[in-house]
Amino acid sequence: MSAATTGEVVFVGAGPGAADLITVRGARVIAEADIVIWASSLVEAELIAGARPDAEIVDSASLPLEGVEPLYRRARDEGLLVARVHTGDPSIYGATAEQRKICDRLGVPHRTIPGVTAFAAAAAAAGAEITVPEVSQSLILTRLEGGRTPMPARETVRGFAAHGATMALYLSAARNKVLQAELLAGGYLSETPCIVGYRVTWPDELMLRCRLDELSATMAEHKLWKHTVVLVGPALAAQGETRSHLYHPGFRHEFRGAEGTPPVPAPDTIHRKPRGSSAAHQEQR
Incomplete structure (x- = not known):
């Protein structure tokens, strides 16, 4: 330059x-x-x-x-x-x-x-899908309150846990006892699955799985206090048990017909309105 x-x-x-x-x-x-x-x-x-x-x-x-x-x-x-x-x-x-x-x-x-973020890398390393049909279709990305960075009063781990959705927790490993307690107090069951990713994709990456009631002990055993992301939620255990409609044979969309319905026309035969089309634009053409 x-x-x-x-x-x-x-x-x-x-x-x-x-x-x-x-x-x-x-x-x-x-x-x-x-x-x-x-x-x-x-x-x-x-x-x-x-x-x-x-x-x-x-x-x-x-x-x-x-x-x-x-x-x-x-x-x-x-x-x-x-x-x-x-x-x-x-x-x-x-x-x-x-x-x-x-x-x-x-x-x-x-x-x-933009860049790949730790929660996505951790899910990939663990072979897990964060959103599972009929189990969880939402992701809450947050951190434990009470640290050096102030959190808004309405944004608490306990409050978010009440949703039961998948949660990704950053910057919370050093206070893992409090983290576990707040997740349980918010409504997650003791057996809720957790994925713990330490320095994900680095040469010394460590990936762990445990129940929520074992989260603190697991993190303490491996002395994890930074460079750690935690995923928690029932979707992490329900891998492939329910099916997305997108690839269901009965789901019809622009490129595929559903079973028992007329086939979708080939893409090159589908009339598409040109980008930027308008009455004025067509007149100019």
């Missing part, structure tokens, strides 16, 4: 850990960036190995928010491309809103590239 431009800051979702789980778009931005900012405490080093040899690499693990502002100012003044690499997906506990606010104040263009 030439100095004649205004520069740009791109928040890149690095994914859960494995270098090959970053998006193609995210990897491309890292490869093109003049400055790459990453947190060595959260992001696998291999993810930034594709940076240019002459790129400036900044480890933000020990930097406060104010420590990255000068780099964003340089993006504006020197016309630089800055890749701000965040673990998982930047929109989930990524602390990017305040950084975008800085960019707006400085007048630096910015955009975000």
